[in-house]
Each structure stands twice: as C-alpha cells, then as structure tokens.
Amino acid sequence: MWRRAGQRDLLRRGAGTLNSILQRGQIASGGSHCALYGNHTSQRRASPSHRALKPLHGACTPSIRHVCSSQDPQTSQSGLRGKSQLDATPESSVALQLFSTLGLTTFSPDDLRAAFDRLDATQSGVVSASALRAALRARAQTATNESKLEHEVEEMSALLMRRALESGGANELTYEQFRHSVTVMAEARDSRIWPIAMTMLVAGVAVGITTPVMPLLVRSLGLGEAQYGAVVSAFGAAKLLSNVPSAVLVDRYGRRTSMTAGLCVISLSTLALSFAGSVETLLCARAMTGVGVSALLAGATNSVADISTPLNRARMMAPMTVAFSSGTVLGPAIGGGLAGVGGIPFTFSTVAGLFFANAVSTRLLTSETKPAHQHPPRGTSATASSTATATPPADAATAKAAEDQPRGSATQASPQKHADAGGGIYSALVQTVRQWRPLLRSSEMRGVLGLNAAYWFALSGTQMTLLPLMLADADRFSLTPAQIGGLFAFQSAVSVAGAAPSAWLADKAVAVLLLWSIGGTLLGSAPTAHASNIVGMQNRAQALALMRTAGDVGLLSGASVVGAAATLIGSEAAMQTTASFLLCSAASYVLLRR
Numbered sequence: 001m002w003r004r005a006g007q008r009d010l011l012r013r014g015a016g017t018l019n020s021i022l023q024r025g026q027i028a029s030g031g032s033h034c035a036l037y038g039n040h041t042s043q044r045r046a047s048p049s050h051r052a053l054k055p056l057h058g059a060c061t062p063s064i065r066h067v068c069s070s071q072d073p074q075t076s077q078s079g080l081r082g083k084s085q086l087d088a089t090p091e092s093s094v095a096l097q098l099f100s101t102l103g104l105t106t107f108s109p110d111d112l113r114a115a116f117d118r119l120d121a122t123q124s125g126v127v128s129a130s131a132l133r134a135a136l137r138a139r140a141q142t143a144t145n146e147s148k149l150e151h152e153v154e155e156m157s158a159l160l161m162r163r164a165l166e167s168g169g170a171n172e173l174t175y176e177q178f179r180h181s182v183t184v185m186a187e188a189r190d191s192r193i194w195p196i197a198m199t200m201l202v203a204g205v206a207v208g209i210t211t212p213v214m215p216l217l218v219r220s221l222g223l224g225e226a227q228y229g230a231v232v233s234a235f236g237a238a239k240l241l242s243n244v245p246s247a248v249l250v251d252r253y254g255r256r257t258s259m260t261a262g263l264c265v266i267s268l269s270t271l272a273l274s275f276a277g278s279v280e281t282l283l284c285a286r287a288m289t290g291v292g293v294s295a296l297l298a299g300a301t302n303s304v305a306d307i308s309t310p311l312n313r314a315r316m317m318a319p320m321t322v323a324f325s326s327g328t329v330l331g332p333a334i335g336g337g338l339a340g341v342g343g344i345p346f347t348f349s350t351v352a353g354l355f356f357a358n359a360v361s362t363r364l365l366t367s368e369t370k371p372a373h374q375h376p377p378r379g380t381s382a383t384a385s386s387t388a389t390a391t392p393p394a395d396a397a398t399a400k401a402a403e404d405q406p407r408g409s410a411t412q413a414s415p416q417k418h419a420d421a422g423g424g425i426y427s428a429l430v431q432t433v434r435q436w437r438p439l440l441r442s443s444e445m446r447g448v449l450g451l452n453a454a455y456w457f458a459l460s461g462t463q464m465t466l467l468p469l470m471l472a473d474a475d476r477f478s479l480t481p482a483q484i485g486g487l488f489a490f491q492s493a494v495s496v497a498g499a500a501p502s503a504w505l506a507d508k509a510v511a512v513l514l515l516w517s518i519g520g521t522l523l524g525s526a527p528t529a530h531a532s533n534i535v536g537m538q539n540r541a542q543a544l545a546l547m548r549t550a551g552d553v554g555l556l557s558g559a560s561v562v563g564a565a566a567t568l569i570g571s572e573a574a575m576q577t578t579a580s581f582l583l584c585s586a587a588s589y590v591l592l593r594r
Helices: 002-023 048-058 062-067 075-089 090-101 109-119 127-139 146-166 175-187 193-210 214-220 225-253 253-271 279-306 312-364 382-387 395-402 413-420 424-440 443-472 481-497 500-505 508-522 526-532 539-568 571-593
Strands: 126-128 172-174
Touching: 090 127, 090 175, 109 127, 109 146, 109 175, 109 526, 126 127, 126 214, 126 382, 127 146, 127 172, 146 172, 172 175, 193 253, 193 279, 193 312, 193 395, 193 508, 214 312, 214 443, 225 279, 225 424, 225 443, 253 279, 279 312, 279 539, 312 481, 382 571, 413 500, 424 443, 424 539, 443 481, 443 526, 443 539, 443 571, 539 571
Parallel strands: none
Antiparallel strands: 126 172
C-alpha cells in the first residue's frame, strides 16, 4: 500500500512539473484540446494516473499541434482524422488554397502586410492558432458542407503554423514569421507540374516527327508557297476561333479533360493526314489540329497557372516549355527515319497513335488543378459560373471591396445572373469578349500582346511555311527527310541545352538556325509568364486566352502574308522582310516600356 501510494505521489509530482513547463509557453497551450488523451477519461472512471494526466488537456506539443482543435475534447478523434487527411493532401495544394483564402495576389510586401492585418483582428501584431483558425474560417466560404470547411481550415492553419515553427516561431504567429513562411511556400515548385511536362514532352515528340514529313506531303500534292501558307493559316484560324470556347470549356469541365480531349482531336486529325490526297483534305485536317491544340494549350497553361504564384511562375512554366522543346529535338530525327522506312502515310499513322496514347496517359497520370471555388454550385450554369469568376471589378474600389469579402461571396450573384441570361457557349463568348476590354486598357498588357503576335507572325511565316519548303526544294537544298529532321532537331536542341554543346555542328546553314533558335528561346515562355503576373487570379484564364488569341492572329496572318510575299518577291526577300519586321517590333516594345 505504501509503495502504491508513493507511486501515485510520484506520478502526480511528475505531471505537475510537466504542466508547469507547458504553462511557461515552451509547448503551445491556449485552451485548445489535444487528441493525445482524447476520450480515455470520459469513457470510464478515471484512475489516479488519469487524474494526474488530466492537465494535459490544456496543451499540445509542437509535433502534434496540427491535430489540435479549439473544440471540446469530443472532437479529438476528428482531429486525428484531420491529421491523416492532411498527410494525404499535397502540401502545395493546401498552400495554394491558403493563398486564395488570404486574398494574396502579387505577394508584394504590401500584399503580405494586408493579408496579415486581415488575420490580426486585434491589431496586436501577433496571431494565435485559435485566432488564425477563426480568421480563415470567416474567409473560407467555398466548402460545400460544414465538416469539409472545418477540415480545410484545419489543413491551412496547421500548414502555416508548422511553417512558422520551422522558421523559429513559438505558439503565436508574427508578421515576420508569416511573411517568411508564405514566401517560402510561394517560391516552392509544385510537383504536379511534372505529369503536365511529360504530356508536353510526348506532344513535342509527335509534333517533331511530322516536321520533316510535311514538306514531302506538300510537294507530293504540288503546292507552292502561297498554298502552303493557306494550309498553315487554316491551322491558325481554327486555333484562333477555338481559343475563346476553350477558355470557357476549360473552366466548365476542368484542365485535365481539356488536355485529354485536345490530344484526342489532334490524334484524329493526324490520322486524316495519312489519307490526304487533296488540298481540301489537308486544309480540313490542319483545321482540326488547330482545334485540338487550342484545347491542349488551354488545359496545360491554365493548369500551370493554377498551381503557380507570381514568385515561381516562370520556373513553373519552364518545365512545360523545355519538355515540349525536348520532344521536338527527338521528334524530327525519328520522323526522318520513319518516313525513309515506311513512307508518309505510315509516319502520320504512327504519330496519330502516339497522340492517342498520350491522351490516355494524361487522363490517368495528371491531376485536376481547377480551384475549388471555380466549381459551380448545384443548380447553376457551369459556363456562367466560370465566366463570372473571371469577371474583373469595375474599378479599384470595387476590387478592394471584393478582396475584403470572404472568399466565394463576391461571385454568388453573378453566376445566377448569367445563367438566367441563357447560359450556353454563345452568352459565355459574349461575356468573355467583354472581359477582355479591361485587360486591353493596360498598356503593359497591350505591349506583351503585340510582341507575342509579332513573334508568331514571323515564326509561322518563315519557320512553319518557307523554311520547310526551302529545305526540301530540289533547286535549293534538296535535303532528305532524315537531313531535314536533323536540322530541325538541332534547332530545337538549342532551346533546351543552349548553343555551346552544339557548336561543333555549325556550318553555314546551321549557323542561321542557331541564331534563330536562340531568339525563339528568349520569346518562348517569357510573354506568357509575364501576362500571368500582371493580372489578378480572377482574370488569369482570360489573360492567357487573350495571349493565345494574339499569337494566333500573328500565326494566321504571318503564314498567309509571308507565303504570298514569297510567291511575289521570292523566299529569300520574304525572309529578310519578316526579320526586319520582328526587329522593329522588339525595338518598339522596349521603347514603349520606358
């Protein structure tokens, strides 16, 4: 008996010592309940040891703070469930949801300060864990039910507090800890980019395979520069007309569905090329390809925009563009070999199968990145909802008021309004075009759009139209498919690895391609990344659609204009004139930005 009493006394003293340590702030307290001892004492009569450990209900260790809740002890089991769900949820997804809930857009010092002030309701300069959860709960209004809302809030608050602890914080969040934690998370690269990059890699290989084969198909049909320019323009026109519907459908059905559907359409159009025996068939097949490419790029670029921030967007765009360029390095050499072995129909059939396999793998391997707040409520028009979420505020005051509202509340009235107006693609197209007007008022946006259009004008007129015909022309270079594939593969390799490793290949013809590809590398992803940074998150989908539209205007006009010019003044003079136009466009962009 004496021994048992001594053990109880020793246990009480040990628990009291531990409780005093907790109260000194070395381990977080503040009235939250920990899931560690949860419901053990409530389900049976407490033993002395349980009574001694009861003070632990008021505190939690840092290692398990993320499973704590401000609710009563009965919520401890849900806290444990929240921990397992948090471990299963990608941290990058939770971070992006946190940024959206906080209303962060530019991640500038002023933007970060304003976000912290919205959390610091007492203006004391510090935010406790319970105050953080309360503030996030007040702004996170996108969950479909209360339990999901609580789970999302727990995920976001746990992530932010854990990051603050890693930066040397305690049980309260200061502005410096908040700024450092958010910046680190915003700069990190999201791992979901790699399946998207793999999709673009395979697409690049497939596109590269057709590069040395298209001139042979064109020559076999007896087409000249102007006619081939019309074929390229058919691709550009179809892509141009599909951009707005693609921007609408990518918000209605999701990014992954858009990429998968685009790849399937490209597969069918490429298969049609293997049976092309006339100019009309070639025009229809290339137009179908334009529709598919529009859907593919809409899904891919919006996916990258969804999972990136202004602090890492260029680095997030880079894997996608580098992967596509890497594919175009491998593709031409493969295409030249296939054309030499199996002929033109066999090559196009192989490419069609490759695109279809890419569509299947994209559906299985990529994840849907569409933000949760863009999913329309039940009973409302999906198209209307998607366009409403992209509607820009009328002025700065409206934008500020919308920013201060809880997330999801700013667009509650708009979806129903547009749904009552008729919904459907046509009304969405009209609304989308209206949304471009505020974007076009920005001089910076107009400059980027003009530069992008000029680049695609030159690219489609020279590299897509004149260069393949010049390389295959018997009176000029008279290259075989394998040689054409090697030249285009070298040009694409510069975009990936730079000029130095390929310098030993340089001769008179390759030196021109070398300089050409260096310029293409500089203009590859920078305009798109810059356009994403200069608009808010709500306008990003439409800004990207506007960028693609500007590029397609250049592609459409460049192929037809330069092709017609080559027929009149010769291919060499048309090349030189296009180069002068691109140089003047770049100089104008630089001068207007000063």
